[in-house]
Structures are given as C-alpha cells and as structure tokens.
Amino acid sequence: MANIVIDRIRKSFGSFEALKEVSLTINDGEFVSLLGPSGCGKTTLLRIIAGLETATSGDVRIGDRSVIGLPPKDRGLAMVFQNYAVFPHMTVYENVAFGLRMQKADDARVKAQVEKAAGLLHIEQYLDRYPNKLSGGQRQRVAVARALAVEPKVLLMDEPLSNLDALLRLEMRTELKTVLQSAGTTTIYVTHDQTEAMGLSDRIAVMHNGVVEQVGTPVDVYNHPATRFVGGFIGNPPMNFIKVPVSNGQVVAGAEQFVAPKEAGGEVVLGLRGEAVELAPLPQGLEMKVRVAEPMGSHLLLTGSIHDQPVRVILPASETVRSGDTIGLKLDRNRITWLSPESGKSYPAVAA
Amino acid sequence: MPGPHAILNYTRRLRGPMTNNRTWIPYLLILPSVAFLALLFVVPLVQTIWLAFSDNGLPSLANMRTMAGDLNFLPSVRNTFLLTIAVVPVQVVIALVMGTLVAKVGAGRETILWIWTIPLGISDLAAGMVWLSILQNTGYLNSLLFSLGLIERQTSWLTYQTPVALFIGIAVAEIWRGTAIVMVIIVAGLNQVPKEFKEAAEIFGAGPWTRFFRITLPLIRPALQSALILRTVLAFEVFAVVYALGGRNFPVLVGEAYTWQNQNQNYGVAGAYAVLIMVISLAATVVYLKAIKVDPERLP
Numbered sequence: 029m030a031n032i033v034i035d036r037i038r039k040s041f042g043s044f045e046a047l048k049e050v051s052l053t054i055n056d057g058e059f060v061s062l063l064g065p066s067g068c069g070k071t072t073l074l075r076i077i078a079g080l081e082t083a084t085s086g087d088v089r090i091g092d093r094s095v096i097g098l099p100p101k102d103r104g105l106a107m108v109f110q111n112y113a114v115f116p117h118m119t120v121y122e123n124v125a126f127g128l129r130m131q132k133a134d135d136a137r138v139k140a141q142v143e144k145a146a147g148l149l150h151i152e153q154y155l156d157r158y159p160n161k162l163s164g165g166q167r168q169r170v171a172v173a174r175a176l177a178v179e180p181k182v183l184l185m186d187e188p189l190s191n192l193d194a195l196l197r198l199e200m201r202t203e204l205k206t207v208l209q210s211a212g213t214t215t216i217y218v219t220h221d222q223t224e225a226m227g228l229s230d231r232i233a234v235m236h237n238g239v240v241e242q243v244g245t246p247v248d249v250y251n252h253p254a255t256r257f258v259g260g261f262i263g264n265p266p267m268n269f270i271k272v273p274v275s276n277g278q279v280v281a282g283a284e285q286f287v288a289p290k291e292a293g294g295e296v297v298l299g300l301r302g303e304a305v306e307l308a309p310l311p312q313g314l315e316m317k318v319r320v321a322e323p324m325g326s327h328l329l330l331t332g333s334i335h336d337q338p339v340r341v342i343l344p345a346s347e348t349v350r351s352g353d354t355i356g357l358k359l360d361r362n363r364i365t366w367l368s369p370e371s372g373k374s375y376p377a378v379a380a
Numbered sequence: 381m382p383g384p385h386a387i388l389n390y391t392r393r394l395r396g397p398m399t400n401n402r403t404w405i406p407y408l409l410i411l412p413s414v415a416f417l418a419l420l421f422v423v424p425l426v427q428t429i430w431l432a433f434s435d436n437g438l439p440s441l442a443n444m445r446t447m448a449g450d451l452n453f454l455p456s457v458r459n460t461f462l463l464t465i466a467v468v469p470v471q472v473v474i475a476l477v478m479g480t481l482v483a484k485v486g487a488g489r490e491t492i493l494w495i496w497t498i499p500l501g502i503s504d505l506a507a508g509m510v511w512l513s514i515l516q517n518t519g520y521l522n523s524l525l526f527s528l529g530l531i532e533r534q535t536s537w538l539t540y541q542t543p544v545a546l547f548i549g550i551a552v553a554e555i556w557r558g559t560a561i562v563m564v565i566i567v568a569g570l571n572q573v574p575k576e577f578k579e580a581a582e583i584f585g586a587g588p589w590t591r592f593f594r595i596t597l598p599l600i601r602p603a604l605q606s607a608l609i610l611r612t613v614l615a616f617e618v619f620a621v622v623y624a625l626g627g628r629n630f631p632v633l634v635g636e637a638y639t640w641q642n643q644n645q646n647y648g649v650a651g652a653y654a655v656l657i658m659v660i661s662l663a664a665t666v667v668y669l670k671a672i673k674v675d676p677e678r679l680p
C-alpha cells in the first residue's frame with residue numbers, strides 16, 4: 029500500500045509563501061496530476077514529497093507513515109526530473125541500473141530489471157551508449173526506465189515531457205500511459221499542460237498561487253470547475269465567463285431564461301464551455317457578435333462577444349458563419365456553471 | 381531559360397571568391413598573437429635549447445654533463461619531485477573540500493571565496509617572506525611555542541641541520557600559497573555540475589560519499605585535469621618561496637638554474653636546467669592527459 033497523504037503543507041521562501049496550506053490525498057496505484065501555471069508551486073510540492081525540500085509546516089505520509097525528516101532514499105520513491113538528470117558519464121545501462129546498484133542488488137537481478145525496464149521503454153538498442161549520443165526523447169526514456177527499474181511504490185514526475193517537441197510529446201504521452209498502467213505505481217505527475225493532465229490522469233489537482241483550487245477527475249474539473257481560474261485554465265478554448273444580471277431569482281439572457289442560484293446577488297457569472305451551444309435563428313437564443321470565424325476542419329471556431337463580453341465558441345464544421353455576422357446561440361442548460369462575480373467560486377449546481 | 385548547370389556554375393562563381401575571402405580572415409586575425417608568441421616564446425625557447433646543447437658555438441653535451449655532475453644536481457631533482465608529490469595532492473584535496481563546503485553555504489559565499497583567494501594576489505616572494513616571519517628563529521611560531529611552554533629556547537626550523545622541518549615549512553608555505561588557484565578552478569568546475577544530478581543520485585539511494593565519488597568527481601574531470609596540470613607545472617617551477625625560507629639549504633631545479641645564471645654566470649648550464657624543467661613539465665602534462673581522460677561524450 030502506498031497511498032500518499034499531503035496534510036496542510038506550507039512552504040515559505042523568506043517572506044514569499046510558495047505553498048499555502050496544501051492538502052491532497054492520493055490513493056494507492058492512482059495517477060494524479062498537479063496542474064497549474066508556471067510558478068504556482070508544483071515543483072516545490074513535488075520536491076517536498078521527494079524529500080529534496082523541507083516543508084515549513086505540515087505532514088506528508090506515504091503508506092500511512094509520516095516521511096517528514098526521512099531522507100529521500102528511505103521514502104520508497106523514484107523521480108523523473110524535468111531536465112532528465114541522466115548521468116552523462118555512465119552508459120544507458122548503468123544509468124538504468126543506478127538505483128539497483130545503490131540497493132546492492134546482485135548482478136543477475138540488476139540485469140533482469142534493467143532489461144525489463146529497457147524493454148518497456150524501447151531503449152534496448154542504446155544500452156551501451158552514452159546519453160550524449162541520444163536525442164531528447166531517448167534520454168527521457170532512459171530517465172523513466174531508471175525510475176521504473178527500482179519498482180518504486182511511488183513515482184514522481186516533474187514536467188517529464190515539457191522539453192520534447194509537440195509530436196514526440198504526444199507519442200511519449202500515450203506510451204507513458206501504457207507503461208504506467210501496467211506497472212500500477214502510485215504516480216504524481218507535474219505539468220502545466222492541461223491536455224497532458226487530462227489525457228493521463230485518474231484525477232487532477234489544479235494549483236494556482238500555492239493553493240490547490242480543485243481536485244477531481246478530468247471530466248469533473250472540465251465540466252464543473254470549482255473556480256473561475258480552473259475553468260479558464262482547463263479546456264481549449266477556455267471556459268467563457270459572461271456577467272449577467274439577476275432579477276427575482278431569474279437570469280434573463282437574450283431570449284434565454286434560467287433559474288439563478290439562490291446564493292446569487294444582483295449579478296452572476298455564467299460559465300459556458302465553448303462547445304455547449306447550438307446555433308439558433310435570431311431572435312431566439314443569446315445574441316453573439318462574431319468578430320472572427322475560423323473553420324478548423326473538425327469544427328468552426330468563433331471569436332466575438334456576448335453582452336459586450338469576449339467569448340469563444342465552437343460550432344460543428346457544417347455550420348456556415350462568417351466574420352462580422354450576428355448569430356443566436358442556444359445554451360446547453362445542463363452544462364452551465366454559475367459563479368460568484370466577487371469570489372470567483374462556482375455555486376452548487378441548480379436545477380435547470 | 382538557363383539550365384540547372386548554368387545556375388549551378390553561376391552560384392559557384394558567385395560563392396567561390398567570397399569563401400576564399402573568408403578563409404584567410406581568421407588567419408589574419410590571429411596573426412598578431414602568433415607573431416607575438418613566436419617572438420617572445422619560440423625564439424627564446426630555441427635560444428635556450430641551443431644554449432643548453434652547445435659549447436663555443438658547436439653542438440655539445442658539455443653543459444648537460446656539468447649539470448649532471450654538479451653536487452647539488454641530484455638533491456635539487458629529488459627535492460623538487462618530493463615537494464611536488466607532497467604539495468599537489470594536498471592542494472587538490474584541500475581545494476575539493478573547500479569547494480564542496482562553500483557550495484553548501486548560502487549567504488556569505490562570495491565573501492568566503494574572496495578571502496580564500498587572497499593568497500592568489502600575493503607574489504610568491506612575498507608569500508615566502510610571510511612564512512619566513514612565522515618560521516624564523518625570532519618568528520611567530522617560536523614565540524607561540526615559547527609562551528605555551530613547549531620549547532625552552534628559540535629553535536631553528538629552517539637550517540641545513542633540520543631538513544625535515546625545513547621541508548615541512550616550505551611545503552606548508554607552498555600549500556598556503558598555491559591552493560587558491562586550484563580551488564578557483566575546482567569551484568568553477570563544481571558550478572558546472574547541475575544540482576539535479578546530485579539530487580537524482582540522492583533519490584536513488586546514494587549517500588554523500590557515493591554522490592561525491594560516483595557523480596561529482598567524474599563530472600568535474602576537466603576542471604580537475606586543468607588544476608592538476610597547472611599546479612604540477614607550477615610546482616616544478618617552485619623557487620621564490622624556497623629561496624626566501626631555505627636559501628640554498630634546500631636546492632631545487634629553478635634555484636639551481638638561477639644560481640648558475642647569476643652567480644656562476646654560466647648561461648649554458650642554466651639553460652640545461654631550464655630545458656630539464658621544461659621536459660619534466662611536459663612529461664607531467666602528458667601523464668595527466670593520459671591518466672585523467674576527458675571524453676567529451678561523457679560530459680554534461
């Protein structure tokens with residue numbers, strides 16, 4: 029059992045608070061991503077879990093045992109660094125074998141484990157080469173193989189794909205998913221790339237300014253963002269936010285009418301996913317002024333404004349809308365998120 | 381329409397003279413430095429070699445024979461080698477320790493490095509004088525030992541009768557004077573090693589010693605090699621510190637060259653010593669280059 033409990037972790041660098049009371053529980057065998065923009069504290073949190081950094085306060089438990097104060101090697105984990113940190117003076121074989129050698133494993137076990145890990149990552153043919161002769165993608169594989177060779181209970185990865193080009197990133201992402209699914213290792217994966225997090229994770233913890241804003245499955249954080257930040261950070265295009273007035277518990281937007289959340293004051297923010305709309309002939313629906321229409325092949329991307337507020341929506345590729353048009357949009361009532369204009373937090377879902 | 385060959389020929393003609401222009405520009409740019417070196421290094425070198433291997437304008441080994449037959453020759457060879465063997469490894473070890481320690485320091489790191497490099501700014505003769513003031517009969521060491529009641533009267537450390545004390549005194553002074561340059565090179569080397577390598581090793585279970593010997597040391601090979609070559613060559617040229625502390629009580633190679641040149645006015649034998657020192661230095665360099673191979677393929 030290697031579940032991970034992160035309990036009210038704080039970290040300050042001087043007067044700067046990099047982590048402000050972060051709590052998170054990761055189940056045994058689960059793949060959880062820490063997702064957030066650069067500088068939000070993802071690496072710091074990962075390094076605290078690894079034992080490379082000491083928390084200012086709070087507790088980390090791995091397999092129900094507090095690891096605060098334990099050196100990294102006694103925490104039963106392996107790590108893949110952002111810049112790989114593959115040792116340049118050792119062959120690929122010795123790199124992959126490094127953890128086992130440190131555990132004083134006998135040669136037969138080292139050989140078996142290295143071959144197994146190398147096979148999983150398809151680097152068998154490079155085993156006697158030096159890392160400098162390898163491409164970025166190959167070094168990346170070596171770093172992952174080195175981590176898997178010790179069969180860790182916990183695997184930590186810090187933006188492992190961020191230094192690869194887009195095509196290779198997609199390929200490695202699919203491959204990582206296959207490899208890690210079969211290994212069944214509890215994995216924490218740091219990334220600022222939301223598509224990576226969506227594609228790989230069982231659950232995503234969205235971080236912002238040293239705080240975890242929401243934890244949930246990819247579908248959950250996508251459809252029900254807890255905050256305006258989460259909605260804006262996840263999804264491409266990001267969620268649209270349209271401020272609308274509330275009167276008598278009702279929101280009237282164009283020809284559309286909704287029940288307002290009961291906590292709402294005089295105004296409420298309507299959170300709308302770009303694809304949760306249909307074209308409707310005016311005066312039906314909500315009026316959108318289209319500034320730019322971009323046919324993307326698979327869909328039609330429209331940029332413009334609703335109620336003078338910027339929005340981006342997606343329509344099926346078959347629709348014909350041109351730049352400069354004014355169109356009506358019918359909203360998918362089940363996919364609307366209502367948010368407080370003051371706190372940016374979403375209200376509990378209301379019956380449509 | 382011109383055919384493809386015509387276009388190819390045309391571009392060749394276009395490029396031809398231009399690339400020719402370009403090829404001699406680098407040579408032109410390095411010419412002054414080459415000329416300067418030739419004038420101030422190669423010419424004196426050839427002259428020295430000629431001085432060493434000639435007699436009255438004819439090729440001869442007479443100077444070599446005089447040098448080898450001299451009473452001080454073997455002691456000076458032995459002393460120079462002993463001093464090098466004693467001093468260089470100690471300097472490298474101290475520099476490694478200092479460099480590793482200072483890397484762990486946060487605030488005040490620059491100040492510590494600055495203080496440690498002070499000996500760099502002191503001329504070797506001045507360094508010799510500093511240690512003379514400590515080690516001479518009326519020096520600080522004797523005063524200290526006397527006040528502690530460890531000695532009853534002034535003791536001589538730097539005489540012909542106390543060769544071990546003299547050797548240790550000179551070695552300590554040389555270590556004090558010459559470690560800073562080794563440290564500067566090694567600190568520069570250590571700074572080149574990304575901390576992720578050490579962290580990765582730590583994650584995978586390597587303790588501090590393993591990290592040092594299996595990760596850090598192999599990764600600073602180039603710096604180590606440079607430091608060793610530089611320090612060893614300089615150690616074979618040791619002179620001023622020895623001269624200040626021991627005079628000719630402790631003959632060394634450069635000291636002998638100096639004596640033959642200035643006191644005996646025999647430029648031929650002085651030249652022979654100079655050539656010998658150069659050969660030894662070159663040999664040491666070759667040994668280091670072979671022993672500490674730096675394979676660019678295995679560097680970060």
Ligand SMILES: Nc1ncnc2c1ncn2[C@@H]1O[C@H](COP(=O)(O)OP(=O)(O)O)[C@@H](O)[C@H]1O
Nearest residue numbers: 041044046064065066067068069070071072073
């Ligand atoms: N050693 C450190 N000293 C001072 N500030 C740091 C240190 N490490 C990280 N920080 C700061 O903490 C914040 C979070 O950093 P980090 O965890 O690396 O972010 P992320 O990985 O999400 O991009 C950043 O503002 C960064 O500047």
Ligand SMILES: [Mg+2]
Nearest residue numbers: 070071072187
């Ligand atoms: Mg980071």
